[in-house]
Amino acid sequence: MAQVAVFMGSLSDEDKMRPCADLLKELGVDCVFTVTSAHRTPERTARLVSELEADGCQVFICAAGLAAHLAGAVAAKTIKPVLGVPLTASQLGGMDALLATVQMPPGYPVGTLALDKVGAKNAAWLAAQIIALHDPELAERLKAARDKFKEDVERAAATL
Template sequence: MQPVVGVILGSKSDLPLMESCVKVLEDLGLTHELKVCSAHRNPRGVMEWATSARSRGLKVVIAAAGGAAHLPGVVAAWTDLPVIGVPVPTQHLQGVDSLYSIVQMPAGIPVATVARAALAT
């Protein structure tokens, strides 16, 4: 079955946090694909993934990133699909930095944002 939700992470270290998100998708019967691709280390890969998302059948994207947390905004810049940003908690600021990065998108680059570490709710 073709995935309808795209889950993209900025780093493999974000996988444990996003496991609960993937579990909720599975419990709801929502097919998904999972991609690890950094907006900073592999911007071309993010662009290619995001620009082809609709043609792959995706209906929404969940993008998780910590620190500068540019991934959700970069994905939103490259697709017209809804993007939900997930701020990943960081060591020093507990994810407040990630949250601020995701909620302060410029006009025309909409990103919905969930609370820090509120993925299983």
């Protein structure tokens, strides 16, 4: 059972979103990683949301560039948390995708992360934190990862 669904609007988004799926796997969070489009395959998108939700999916992560309607389309179909990762895909440097992702109407929120790979990684961390609210083992893995971050900084500081 996938706990998290990671949707990309295009296969060309894979290099930016692969870190999200890799981090979820590293944290022990099952995920589906696939392409679906708010505009080109709206029926597939709606079907995926419905099927995954019925199978127990708890969080949806959606990444898209340009008009970036994927997260909003998914938010319209579920009350589960939807996290949006705006992607740089135009001469606007991702600002178009950022605004499309963050400017949702009341009642259909999308938790919007940073652009591209940083946003992809933080979407994975946030999805894991949401799931960890009811999964003590995952919460311990998250705490251990944070402890390692702390140790890495302290080790780096000691080398100066």
